[in-house]
Amino acid sequence: MTEPKNTMIRPHASTGLMKHGYGIGQVKQWRTEQSRAGKPSSLEDFFRAHGLCFNCHAVGQKISGVKWQDPAAVSSIELLAPGVPESIASIHQRELKDAVRWDYIYTNCEVCGGTGVLPSQAR
Numbered sequence: 001m002t003e004p005k006n007t008m009i010r011p012h013a014s015t016g017l018m019k020h021g022y023g024i025g026q027v028k029q030w031r032t033e034q035s036r037a038g039k040p041s042s043l044e045d046f047f048r049a050h051g052l053c054f055n056c057h058a059v060g061q062k063i064s065g066v067k068w069q070d071p072a073a074v075s076s077i078e079l080l081a082p083g084v085p086e087s088i089a090s091i092h093q094r095e096l097k098d099a100v101r102w103d104y105i106y107t108n109c110e111v112c113g114g115t116g117v118l119p120s121q122a123r
Ligand SMILES: [Zn+2]
Pocket: 053, 054, 055, 056, 057, 058, 059, 060, 061, 109, 110, 111, 112, 113, 114, 115, 116, 117
């Protein structure tokens, strides 16, 4: 069984970049230089060139669902569960706006195994 990858939501790219010591300024500079040199200059190219896992934006984890607490109960939805036609946005609309508090459920990235670094680059 293969998981539909696009049901998993990546943390924001800047989170993973900061975790590995890269600033947004560095990324912009690298991309500008690459572009001027006529080389691949996408954000994905930056991740790959620096040995970082683009699948999870180098965070090592991806968002697989949300859990929330409202006055009545604690609930959760696993976005990976088969047959759940939910997105974070739709859950926000319906549930999270009234929740006392809520948080994402994270799962380890299947590509890098939670390191944020591409397997071929790991020591
Ligand atoms: Zn990863």
